[in-house]
Structure formats: C-alpha cells, structure tokens
Amino acid sequence: MAQDVVQLHRELVVQVPQIRRFALALSRSAADADDLVQATVERVLSRPVPEDVELGKWMVRICRNLWIDELRSRKVRTAAAPDLAEAESQASSAEATAIGRMQMQRAQAGIANLPVEQREVLALVAIGGMAYREAAELLAVPIGTVMSRLARARASLAAYLEAPA
Amino acid sequence: MSRTWSDEQLSAMLDGELPEQEARALRLDLSIDADLTARLDRLRVANEAFVASATVMDNRPMPPELARLLAGPSGTNNVVPFRRRIGAAIVEHRAIAASLLCVAALGGLVSLRTPSQTPAAGDDTQLIASASPLGRVLDTGISAVPVSLPSSVTATPRLSFQRADGRFCRQYRLNEPGQTTDGIACRDPDGWRTELLVFGPAAPATTDYQSASGPAPDLLGTYVDQQMKGAPLNAADETKAIANRWRNK
Numbered sequence: 001m002a003q004d005v006v007q008l009h010r011e012l013v014v015q016v017p018q019i020r021r022f023a024l025a026l027s028r029s030a031a032d033a034d035d036l037v038q039a040t041v042e043r044v045l046s047r048p049v050p051e052d053v054e055l056g057k058w059m060v061r062i063c064r065n066l067w068i069d070e071l072r073s074r075k076v077r078t079a080a081a082p083d084l085a086e087a088e089s090q091a092s093s094a095e096a097t098a099i100g101r102m103q104m105q106r107a108q109a110g111i112a113n114l115p116v117e118q119r120e121v122l123a124l125v126a127i128g129g130m131a132y133r134e135a136a137e138l139l140a141v142p143i144g145t146v147m148s149r150l151a152r153a154r155a156s157l158a159a160y161l162e163a164p165a
Numbered sequence: 166m167s168r169t170w171s172d173e174q175l176s177a178m179l180d181g182e183l184p185e186q187e188a189r190a191l192r193l194d195l196s197i198d199a200d201l202t203a204r205l206d207r208l209r210v211a212n213e214a215f216v217a218s219a220t221v222m223d224n225r226p227m228p229p230e231l232a233r234l235l236a237g238p239s240g241t242n243n244v245v246p247f248r249r250r251i252g253a254a255i256v257e258h259r260a261i262a263a264s265l266l267c268v269a270a271l272g273g274l275v276s277l278r279t280p281s282q283t284p285a286a287g288d289d290t291q292l293i294a295s296a297s298p299l300g301r302v303l304d305t306g307i308s309a310v311p312v313s314l315p316s317s318v319t320a321t322p323r324l325s326f327q328r329a330d331g332r333f334c335r336q337y338r339l340n341e342p343g344q345t346t347d348g349i350a351c352r353d354p355d356g357w358r359t360e361l362l363v364f365g366p367a368a369p370a371t372t373d374y375q376s377a378s379g380p381a382p383d384l385l386g387t388y389v390d391q392q393m394k395g396a397p398l399n400a401a402d403e404t405k406a407i408a409n410r411w412r413n414k
Contacts, residue, residue, distance in 0.1 A: 010387045013235050014361070016227075021219035030225055038231045045234070107214035125180055126216050132182045144173075150180070151172035157211035 008049070012041055015056045018127070022060055025123035026067045028112065039066050060128035061138055064120070071116075103161060110160025118153035121146055168194065175205045179212060293350060293357040303335050303350055303357045305407055308400075317342055325398040325406065326389065331413040333406055334360065334392065336385055347385050352411040361388050 019040060023033035040063040049058060111119065124135045125146075136143045170191060177183040178191055195202050227235075293300045298314040302322065306312055311321040324336040334351040350357040363385055398406060 009235060010391070014388060014391070016231075016235060017223060020222040020225075020227075021216075024222045025215070025219040030222060033222060034225075034228050034231060038228065038234065041231065041234050103214065104218065107218050110211075111215060111218055122212075122215055123219075126212055127219055132177070132180070147173040147177055147182075151176040151208070153215075154176055154179075154208040154211040155172050157215060158207045161211060161214060162207075 008045070011055050012044065015059055016041070018056060018129075019059050019063055022123055022127045023063055023067070025111075025127050026064065026120060027070075032070070036063055036066055036070070057128065057130060057134065060124065060130065064124065064128075064138065106160050106163060107157065110157040113160070114153050114156060118149045118156070121149045122153045125150060170194065170201060170204075172204075172208065175208055178205065179209055292353075292355065293359060299337075299339075300357055303337065303352075304411070306337075307407075308335075308403060311340075314339075323347075324389070325403045326393040327395065327398070327413070328392045329394045333398075333411045333413060336389065349385060349388055360392075361385060 016037060020033055020037050023036040023040075024030060027033050027036060040059050043062050043066070044055075044059060049055060114122070121135055121139065124130045124138065125132070130138070132143050132146050136146045139146070168190070174183060174187065174191065178188060183191065195205065293303065299320055302312045302314070302320040306320070306322040308322045308325055311319045314320050318339055318341045320337060320339050322335050322337045325333065326336075327333055328351065332351045332353070334349055335357075336347065336349050339346040339348070347363045348359055349361045350359050352358075
C-alpha cells in the first residue's frame with residue numbers, strides 16, 4: 001500500500017506540468033491555475049483513483065470540474081486577465097522572440113475573447129489530450145457540438161492572429 | 166476539383182478524429198488544393214498558439230504547497246519546478262521546428278494528436294527539429310560523449326532506452342554557463358519530442374523551490390523507471406539504433 005502511494009506521487013509529478021498548462025488555459029490566471037492544480041492533486045490523493053483510467057485524463061477531468069465549481073462560486077474570469085499578463089511576462093525573452101511577441105499578444109487577445117465553452121473544449125482536446133468522445137461525455141454535449149466549438153474556436157483565434165498590426 | 170470541406174472536418178483532421186475514409190479523401194484534396202491546405206494550416210497555427218500560450222506556466226515556479234503535496238508522505242520525491250529557461254539552443258530548435266511543421270502541414274499530413282499521444286507528450290511545441298543542433302546530437306550522438314553546440318552549450322546524451330510502446334528515448338544533459346538542464350526526448354517519426362525537462366540542480370541561494378528532503382531531483386529517474394521497457398541500450402544496441410535512425414523496426 002505504501003508503495004502504491006509512493007508510485008502515485010511519482011506519477012503525479014510527471015502529470016503536473018501538463019495539468020498546470022491545462023488549468024491556465026481554462027482559468028486564464030496563473031495563480032488560479034496553481035490553486036486549481038493543488039486542489040486537483042489533493043482530490044486525487046484523497047480518493048481512490050479508478051483502476052481503468054489514465055491518471056492524466058483523470059486529473060484533467062477533476063481539474064475541469066473544480067474550475068466549473070469555482071466559476072460558480074466566484075467570478076474568477078473578471079480578475080483573470082491581469083494575472084495572465086503577469087505570468088506571460090515571466091516567459092523568457094528568447095521564447096517570446098521565437099514565437100513572436102506580437103503574435104503572442106494577438107493570441108492572448110484572441111484566447112481572452114473566446115467564449116468560455118469554446119476555450120474549455122479547446123483546452124480539453126488540445127492540451128488535456130482528450131478524444132472528442134471523452135470531451136463530449138465530460139461536457140454532456142453531442143460530439144458534433146465538440147467539433148463545432150473546436151472549429152469556431154480555432155477559426156476565431158486564427159482571425160486574431162491574422163489581424164493587421 | 167476537390168469537394169467542400171468544413172472547418173469542423175479540417176479541425177477534426179488536425180486532432181486525428183476524422184474517420185479514416187474521410188481523412189484519406191481530405192489528404193488527397195490537400196495534395197491538389199492550395200487553398201484548402203492554407204485553411205488547414207490556418208487552424209493548425211491557431212491551435213499551436215493556444216497550446217503555446219499555456220506553456221507560460223512552465224516558467225512559473227511551482228508553489229511550495231503544491232511541491233510539498235507532490236513530494237509525498239515519505240518525502241522521497243524531490244520536486245523542482247519545471248522551468249523553460251533552457252537558453253538559446255532549444256528555443257532556436259523550436260523556431261526551426263515550427264517552420265518544419267508548416268512544411269508538413271502544406272503536405273496535408275499534419276495531425277496534432279496521434280493515437281499514441283500521452284498527456285505529457287502531445288504538445289507540438291516540444292518537437293525538436295532533426296536539423297537543429299540538439300536534434301543532430303540526439304540522432305547521432307553516443308552516450309557519455311559530450312558535443313559542443315552554439316552559445317557555449319554542451320550536449321551529452323546520457324542514456325538510451327526503449328519505451329513499452331516501442332519508441333526510443335534518450336536522456337541528455339545540456340551544460341551552459343551557470344545552468345544545467347536534464348531532459349528526456351523520445352523519437353517520433355517527425356523528430357525528437359521533449360518529454361521532460363529538469364533545470365538545476367538549484368544553487369543554495371536561488372529562489373527555486375526544492376522539497377526539504379534533499380537537493381537531488383529524481384524526476385528523470387522516475388520517468389525512466391516508469392517508461393523504460395527492459396534495460397537501457399548497451400553500446401552495441403545504441404550504435405545499431407543510431408544506424409537505423411531510431412526506427413523501432
């Protein structure tokens with residue numbers, strides 16, 4: 001049993017970077033993202049993990065549900081943007097150069113303007129690694145809805161990236 | 166003349182979710198329709214921007230409370246923050262990788278998510294281009310033999326192994342002035358993909374967080390323990406894998 005706990009902690013260490021990205025994509029706030037990740041890890045450690053699930057996707061699912069709870073309990077979204085800007089400023093200047101500072105700013109603006117439903121499904125699929133079927137099940141929507149939200153999110157974001165300076 | 170494809174279908178193509186028959190038809194149309202290819206590429210770039218925007222978390226130190234949680238009851242997991250202060254060498258590779266992905270997309274063959282994707286491995290920003298200095302070291306370098314790279318960086322492959330899914334992986338170390346970066350990258354058909362990066366070990370005066378149990382991070386060892394099938398490659402097997410360009414067949 002003790003070995004299982006140690007093993008679980010080791011697996012958590014491997015998963016956490018990805019979950020932190022996912023949480024940021026959802027919450028748009030680095031501080032909120034880390035709060036979400038901490039709550040997610042606490043939840044995983046406090047209850048048995050089903051044997052037939054992938055830990056990473058299980059954590060994505062928990063994290064998303066915690067975020068929904070959080071959204072309902074307080075207006076996270078309104079306070080999110082400044083914090084994200086702060087987090088972004090911590091990225092290395094070399095990385096910013098590589099991606100293109102201007103392009104990154106456009107992307108941030110585009111992401112900030114995505115409807116929550118579109119951003120959520122894009123985070124689940126593009127960062128959380130969920131299959132359409134899994135995302136549809138989690139969101140309780142048809143797969144067609146997942147497809148249309150993804151396409152609209154990407155098209156909308158593309159329009160921001162292409163906007164004249 | 167190609168048929169009409171919706172953004173939903175193009176988006177599903179990027180995610181590897183288009184039914185095979187449709188995907189085949191779309192690939193065919195992409196090979197003859199530049200406008201269609203541009204539409205697919207446009208969505209792909211937007212997706213990459215979304216994924217890249219979330220990587221700012223990699224530069225943010227892990228909160229001590231979270232690190233303590235991850236350290237476990239016995240404190241055996243030494244936790245260090247995952248940070249991307251990897252220096253010009255890898256950033257340069259990323260830029261090259263991005264341009265290579267564009268080329269792949271123009272061929273209509275790009276898929277952002279594959280059936281074998283693991284949660285930690287699917288991010289295309291983690292692709293190390295084969296033509297980059299680090300990509301070449303991973304392709305052809307012998308374990309324990311350091312190779313000098315630009316910007317005063319030395320890269321040393323340290324261990325080669327095979328995962329249960331057949332992919333070859335290499336643990337490597339980058340030494341640059343004032344910093345050491347350990348990484349694990351696994352070989353995909355399109356190049357080496359970063360699975361894990363650990364920066365440090367942290368100097369005592371740094372603000373980087375480490376658990377109280379000790380300074381030596383063992384995240385790489387944990388990854389190797391979990392993912393490695395059998396024993397690490399010996400010198401002969403590694404030479405053979407290099408000669409076979411790290412193809413698992």
